[in-house]
Amino acid sequence: MTTLARSLLFNVAFFGWTALACIGLLWMLLLPRARMIRVVAWYMRTIHFLERTIVGIDYQVKGREHVPTTGPYLLAAKHQSAWETMKLHLLVDDPAVILKKELTYVPIWGWYARKARMIAVDRGGRGRAVSSMLAGARAVAAEGRPIAIFPQGTRTAPGTWRAYRAGIGILYEELGLPIVPMALNSGLYWPRRGFRKRPGTVTVEFLPPIPAGLPREEAVAALIASLEQATDRLVTAAGGPATERPADAPLVARRSNT
Numbered sequence: 001m002t003t004l005a006r007s008l009l010f011n012v013a014f015f016g017w018t019a020l021a022c023i024g025l026l027w028m029l030l031l032p033r034a035r036m037i038r039v040v041a042w043y044m045r046t047i048h049f050l051e052r053t054i055v056g057i058d059y060q061v062k063g064r065e066h067v068p069t070t071g072p073y074l075l076a077a078k079h080q081s082a083w084e085t086m087k088l089h090l091l092v093d094d095p096a097v098i099l100k101k102e103l104t105y106v107p108i109w110g111w112y113a114r115k116a117r118m119i120a121v122d123r124g125g126r127g128r129a130v131s132s133m134l135a136g137a138r139a140v141a142a143e144g145r146p147i148a149i150f151p152q153g154t155r156t157a158p159g160t161w162r163a164y165r166a167g168i169g170i171l172y173e174e175l176g177l178p179i180v181p182m183a184l185n186s187g188l189y190w191p192r193r194g195f196r197k198r199p200g201t202v203t204v205e206f207l208p209p210i211p212a213g214l215p216r217e218e219a220v221a222a223l224i225a226s227l228e229q230a231t232d233r234l235v236t237a238a239g240g241p242a243t244e245r246p247a248d249a250p251l252v253a254r255r256s257n258t
Contacts, residue, residue, distance in 0.1 A: 003055070007197045010054040014047065021046075022108045029115055034094075036115055041089045048090070051083075056199025057189050059087070063206035067092060067180060072141040073209070074179045076168055076223055078231050079150035080158055080187030083202060088148055091182075091204060095148040096140040098133060098167070119147065133167060134174055141175055151223070153253075158187040158231075159241030163253040164224055173216040179223055181207040183230035188240045203234050224251055 001009075021043050028036045051057040075092060077084060088095050101120040104110040113120070119136035122128045137147050151168040172179055186202045207230055210222050232242050 003196055003198065006055045006199075007195055010050060010197060011195070013050050013054060017046065017050065022112070026108070026111075029111060033115060033117065036112075037089065037094055040112070040116065044086050044090055047086050051197075055197040057083070057197060057202060058200075059202040059204060061091065061204045061206075066206040066208050068146075068178070068209070070144070072144055072175075072177055073146050074168065074171055074175070074177050075146050075148040075182055076151045076179050076227065077148060077182035078184050078227060079152060079155050080184065081155060081190040081192055083186040083190040084184060084204075087204070092146050092148070095146045096136070097148045098137075098150075101132070130167075130170060134170070137171055137175060141177065146180075147171065147175075147177070151227075155187075155192045157192045158185065158235045159243050161243050161245040161249055163250050164220065165253050168223065169216045169220045169252070172210075172212075172219050176212050178212045179210040179219065181210070181223055181227040181230070183207060183227055183234055185231070185234040185238050185240060188235065188238050200238065203238070205230055205234060220252060 025039060025043070028039050031039075048059075075088075075095060077088070079085075085097075088097060096117060096119050098119045098121060099113065101122045104113050104118070104120045106113075117140065119133060119140060121136075122132040140147055149168055149171065151164045152162045153165040153167075154162075156162040168179070171177070183205045184202060186204075189198045189200045189202055191197075207226050210219050210226070214222070228243060236242050
């Protein structure tokens with residue numbers, strides 16, 4: 001079977017199963033949140049089964065020793081694909097993902113997001129975005145849960161440079177938590193906007209934490225250097241392109257809602 005045919009079959013199976021699961025598992029909304037999260041993780045394992053058996057995408061994890069086993073921290077993850085959004089609950093324990101508030105209004109899916117207590121950011125203005133992000137993050141940190149953020153703000157294809165947004169620096173400074181960088185090369189196998197999936201093994205690598213208490217600019221610069229270098233290493237080792245940042249491109253976006 002060709003990769004195109006496998007990709008078509010996977011998309012039919014993925015969207016069909018997801019629709020069936022979202023409707024069939026509505027009863028989960030009546031469960032305590034912790035029990036619902038276990039069912040969510042089960043659903044994500046079924047998606048991995050479809051990936052592996054239909055299109056041949058598997059994954060491996062390196063650097064688990066860098067992930068704290070207790071207490072809150074900031075998980076700053078590369079975002080190349082939809083793939084990692086469906087793996088976070090399999091990679092770390094009960095993360096609260098920072099997402100657009102509009103997503104919580106999506107029928108059914110948004111109900112699950114609210115029940116899971118994700119961090120919904122109101123992007124109607126910079127002030128509201130920051131205040132809503134911090135309010136949600138402080139509540140999550142008080143629960144001892146990790147806070148997952150995609151510091152470039154949106155999916156970025158392998159080999160493409162995109163400035164980091166201000167949100168990760170704000171969270172680091174205001175919450176006083178360490179940052180665990182998470183590099184990956186998922187975009188090589190599940191393209192950002194591509195229909196065709198490529199078989200192979202996605203590599204996820206947790207990097208040494210950036211300790212709390214550093215000056216904000218120093219911590220963000222260390223995150224960018226660490227995450228970009230590791231991601232390029234994973235991407236190029238799998239045959240993908242290295243990232244070249246234009247000379248005039250800023251490290252951190254000059255204006256950003258988060």
